[in-house]
Amino acid sequence: MFDKILIANRGEIACRVAATARRLGVKTVAVYSDADAQAKHVRACDEAVHIGGSAPRDSYLRWERIIEAARATGAQAIHPGYGFLSENEDFAAACAEAGLVFIGPPASAIAAMGSKAAAKALMEQAGVPLVPGYHGDQQDADFLMGEADRIGYPVLIKASAxxxxxxxxxxxxxxxxxxxLASCKREAQASFGDDHVLVERYVTRPRHIEIQVFGDTQGNYVYLFERDCSVQRRHQKVLEEAPAPGMTEARRREMGEAAVAAARAVGYVGAGTVEFIAEQDGRFYFMEMNTRLQVEHPVTEAIVGHDLVEWQLRVAAGEPLPARQEDLRIRGHAIEARLCAENPEAQFLPATGRLEVFRTPPASEFSVAPVRLDAGVREGDEISPYYDSMIAKLIVWGDTREQALARLDAALAHTHIVGLHTNVAFLRRVVGSRSFREADLDTALIEREREALFGVEGVPLACAVAGVAACVLGEERRLETPDPWSRRDGWRLHGMARRRMELDVAGQRHVAFLDYLHDGSHALELGGERLALRSRELGQDRYDVQLGQARWTLAVYRRGESFAVFAPQGATAVQWVDAIAHAGEGAGEGGRLTAPMPGKLIALHVQAGQAVKKGQALAVMEAMKMEHSIAAPMDGVVEEVLYAVGDQVAEGAELLRLKTA
Structure with a gap:
């Protein structure tokens, strides 16, 4: 086993690798960018080395600096995590040349699977089923369109790398x-430095099923069963589970053996994932092989009872696989939810900001447990625009899928994040949807369940307002003094005191009145109805609240005049409005078009004076590795373009102006 390794990554995966290394007695070296100087993964390791600026190209993608850091600190091996350099054959080869062990497959295996087109040709030779399509090198746009016509619509354009x-x-x-095609090529070039694409038939109602494989230097291979990753938005996974619902033993063995055949074909070593597109009738086709550990590996760990990072370290150190195929068994069911900084109600636009509150249920880290949390951030950390939007991963395990679903819903209900948009409430709705609950899975599940997933009220209005009132009363009680003239409990010699509360609840303005009664009790008037209000503090930011006959246990977090109310049904944001300060609000802004998030302007499709139609694409922004198209909200004429391609743009910045034609 190694004495010291360098972890060439950041966030939760760097923390994840460091935890296993620490358990095995292996020292760790972290690398960090300017933006990550105070990051959790830096503190999780024994040493840390600064490698450059905040943007990945200035730090985590500068492999020569990473190798220098490894040599300077005496590390014997480098763990690449996932993303960044994890599937970079040049980096793997450079590690070997520098006398360092790359904790991953050989460069030749990365090269063989790095090109989707070349990998599919190799898989065809190995007898692995393929989706019909064009996987060649010809990249002329008209030629590719001809291939799409030949294959038949709908088709899927995919970056080859x-x-x-x-x-x-x-x-x-x-x-x-x-x-x-143009959009795909731009995004592929920006993400992978290679704009080659392939074109395939789009499989109707596909399931995304992947097989975890492992190989060692002695030529041994195993598959650690499958994961279903069908629940996706924008082609990225949202929920993953193992084993795949409805999988028969015969199909599991068939897919597992196909995955091992794929790994053998390239002389694979270490952890890898072979991804398949599956028809509803069970037929499956090779999609790609990810030559690294996957984000969703914890669900496999939960059902097989093995630490896959430990396996990686042992195999990289030259040891044989810790188990044979006949030793591996499936135990129970596990589901992973990706907690992301994004706004599902705004087409999943990524969000940035400070984690003012980050409270999670009691959980274990990096182990097989009913509830597990893998996080690379802490309360108070900033989610920056430089890296992807994932905050943490919440993993649950149960004896059955039904038990795992119940545990996941409960765990999400106790996950409180304040300071920026997240997908936590959305995830709860997905978990509770009919399709997911009944395992009616395919990659269009979110679109199918749109009515149940979007535009749903999180917390009843009365509950949200009562929560704010309870928080205010709790603060007043904490400020009570023996001096009757300094007390803030609203007591009056005669009658009662009344406090006007003008609140913005989930974007809607409401007025309520909090009454301080002569006997020390309280009432709340909302929408013309006045009800008795009772509240009791249960601990930090938690309240037992009763309004009339309704009673809730709430968590309420106050930051200035902003309140976040978390109830059993969900969460909502409430803003206390200063009527004087906000007088005159609501004046129209005409034809302003603003940036929905901080990012880079990568394409402009219009110029000043050009007529446009409602829904027409005007510009394209890139943030957190994804493209976002800005469309015209109405018919009109472009009056002014305020930024140029390549400019960094702040959230809310005016990009261009439209006027009606």
């Missing part, structure tokens, strides 16, 4: 092909 849903577009009509 891609992964993680980047550089991927579904195209339903020939007239949309050229624009989708």
């Amino acid at each position: 891609g992964g993680g849903g980047k550089g991927m577009r579904r195209v339903d009509r020939p007239e949309d092909f050229i624009e989708a």
